[in-house]
Amino acid sequence: MPTIKEHTLRISASTNELERIRHFVADHAGKFGFGEDDINDIILAVDEACTNIIKHAYEWKTGKPIHIQLALRGNEMLVSIIDEGKSFDPDSYHVPSMQDQLNQKKRSGYGILLIRKLMDHVEYRKRNSRNEIRMTKKR
């Protein structure tokens, strides 16, 4: 099935950019014909993925590249986010228990869980120094 529309945003890794990322996703998901609930899901998933890159892949070092591509293929939105930081091993991820997190005053680890709940399919790829998270959501 051909990809019919594609949009790209290149930003430098900074939480300053999160609002711009969300606007970019909202704008194009709306033009792709997604409903409000789906748009909110995609916005949050992309925010979580980019926040993880800023925090974990680049360890808060600003100025590093994040490349976000949105495409519509048939009835499905494809999201690709690429970074050049430390790679994430999805096999090492375990869903944290909320009560344990509270007891230990921990606060992170839920971005991945949210992404998995919000999107239909999520996969990670690593090629040379580039990491990619690919996510899809059906309309």
Add this chain to the structure above:
Amino acid sequence: MSKFEIRKRSKSEVTILDIYGELDAHTAPILEKELQQLIENKFVHIVVNGSGLEYISSAGLGVFMAYIEDIRLQNGDIKISSLKPKVFNVFDLLGFPTLYDIVETEDNAVARFK
């Protein structure tokens, strides 16, 4: 840039935080600082009125998680009220309603401290 604002007021012994805007990894430190100050000053009966909150990510939820134990150890609590459905949905996805009082109205949240 994400916009987020907190306005603080009191209702008897309860501190109400009206929060507005977007709570993400950029703005979470603003709420974090406010909660730290409240804990330091022993104001641990806290209602967060989220009627003006338009967006939250896990970075925002993480602030609630990081301080709730300290507050409960001082016999306090954070109760959350008046969330818009799309914001409540994010709290719900992570199971917050089982560990936090999340209620529809501010009055209901304040009453739970009595």
